[in-house]
Amino acid sequence: MLSFNSLDLVLGGNELFDNISFTIHQNQKIGLVGVNGSGKTSLFKIITKQIEVDPSCFSHSPDLRISYLAQEVKSSDKKAIDYVISGDYELVKIMEQITIAEKNEQFELVASLYEQYSILDGYSANSKAQKLMNGLGFKETDFNKSLNEFSGGWRVRLNLAKTLMQPSDLLLLDEPTNHLDLDAILWLANWIKHFKGALILISHDRDFLDDCVSFIAHLDASRIDLYKGNFSQFEVLRSMKLAEIKSNYEKQQREIEHMKTFITRFKAKATKAKQAQSRVKSLERMKLIIPAHIKSPFKFSITASDKTSNPLMVFKEAGLGYTSPVISNLELSISPGDRIGLLGSNGAGKSTLIKSIVGELSVLKGEKEIGKNTNIGYFSQHQVDDLDLSISAFEHIQKLDITKDEKQIRNYLGSFNFKGEKVSDRVNLFSGGEKARLAFAIIAYKKPNLLIMDEPT
Known part of the structure; x- marks a missing residue:
């Protein structure tokens, strides 16, 4: 149906694919996973001819109908x-x-x-x-x-509906649950289960992947490996594979060390020289096992403001909305240390409440009190969309604080897994996940003590 054969790809000086080969068959439902910047979206762009590659490296049936979810x-x-x-x-x-x-x-x-x-x-x-x-x-x-x-969020939903409307043999979905609430995510998972065609799905939602796919294609170290099963099964299989590689590597290293010791000890002795030479040749012919390498998940922390207020914000008998209240008689107090999850069906007022908290909407009735030292950090897709694509991650942080030197800025960005040349790359070269991470780093740099996150994953 669709196949890649010894595909290489370098973008922006970064090697994304090195001699990768795999085939997608009819009705396969595949989850495409890998760290940010590993090439997931680039693979979609190759399939949709947005990135040109050697025709001998990529082919599909001439009558293959492909439906692709665009983000804009x-x-x-x-x-x-x-x-x-x-x-x-x-x-x-x-x-x-x-x-x-x-x-x-x-x-x-x-x-x-x-x-x-x-x-x-x-x-x-x-x-x-x-x-x-x-x-x-x-x-x-x-x-x-x-x-x-x-x-913008509702337009993305319309784009998803348009994509699902298109008759297709292969459906490409890149983070389709962005801007969807829980009800819509459950509906989409059920729709995918009944879709009669092949699917390649990029998603950071583990439960959604488990519900929707029966294969996992894992991008790592410029290569791709296909695993049978959903995401949870993939994690078990990959752990077993890495453990086996580690065991075989350690066994081989012990064997190599033993052979080197023998060669060093007996190469000068006439009675053992032939055996020592035989081991030298064995070492030269030996195919070395590459040690298993697991990328360490980065950890970051958000430093809160030096000063805070308690409570941070209070709503009293508040009416929230645009022209007429969507939420009435709201009584809400937010204090340091609170962890609040916001759930509700479409139209229940989730966006209205968030916009009222961050100050994009004024209360229509009642009162809203903000603490003297309240510092709000607001993460949403809008913050990602507002990034300046023409400058680097380094320049984004530098604009926030011109007193910091290069080392300090690099250390800060490193805590959000932006390292080496990535710090200086223009943001237009970033993957969607990397852009979201940078937007979060910018918010965290301002040391908020009230953090609002709208679909952060």
């Missing part, structure tokens, strides 16, 4: 329901041809086109699009709104 949705006056339906490109093409043929009174052609329209299941397209939108949290009143009326 441009503003438009197009109705939401029409935008979702436009994912079925062949159907839209037939609809456009029908409009032209009817206008030109080409009635025989119109009849032929309607036959094709029926074969493509065009009569149920509107119903299918509505079901996709409902599953992803849209209300019936949203169907005829223009794209301009939706926030």
Whole structure:
């Protein structure tokens, strides 16, 4: 169906793939995992021809239908329901041809086109699009709104619905649960289970991967290994593999040391010289086992402000919303040390509450009191989108504090796993995960004592 053969790829001076080969078969559902910057999104871009590689290294069936979830949705006056339906490109093409043929009174052609329209299941397209939108949290009143009326997060949901609308043999989903609430994630997992086609899924959500895939493709050290099973099973199999490599490596090192000792001791003795020479040749022919290397997970800490307030923030009988209250009579006190998880269905007011806490919305009724020393740090996808792609991670931190020298800034970025040349690379070369990590590093540098995180993973 689709295969890579001895693929090499270097981007921005970084080697992403070194002689990787693997094949994707019909109906396989594969989770693509690896650390940030290992090449997951780049692999998608090769499949979708956004990155060109040697044709001998990548091939697929000529009639393979690929549906790819893009992360950006441009503003438009197009109705939401029409935008979702436009994912079925062949159907839209037939609809456009029908409009032209009817206008030109080409009635025989119109009849032929309607036959094709029926074969493509065009009569149920509107119903299918509505079901996709409902599953992803849209209300019936949203169907005829223009794209301009939706926030960035909701546009991403529309893009996901459009991607699912497209008939495909291979579905590529890159972090599809971004901007989805729990209900929408559960709905999407169920949709994927019933999808009759192959899937490659990039996700940091372990439970979502467990629900959706039966194979794991692991990118590590510029290579890729395919494991049968979901993510939890992959972790067990990989641990066993690493343990076996470690054991074999240590055994070989003991054997090498024993042979070297024998050679050193007996090479000058006539009675043992032949045996010593034999061991020298054995060492030269020996295929060395590469030691297992596990990248250590980095750890970071957020240094809180020197001063704080208790409570940090209080809402009293507060009405929160844009023009009319979505949340009424709110009584909430946030104190140092609190750990609060925010759950709720679409429209329950999660975004409204967060925007009211960070000051993007004013309270409509009641009171909001902020502590004198309250320092808010707010992480969301908007902070990631607002990064300056033309400058480096080093320059982002330097702009926050011009008093720090290079060593201090590098040490700080190193605590967020930005090391070596990565510190000086322009942000446009970063993966999505690396951008999110940088946005978080910027927030942490400001030493917040009230941290608000909207879908941080």
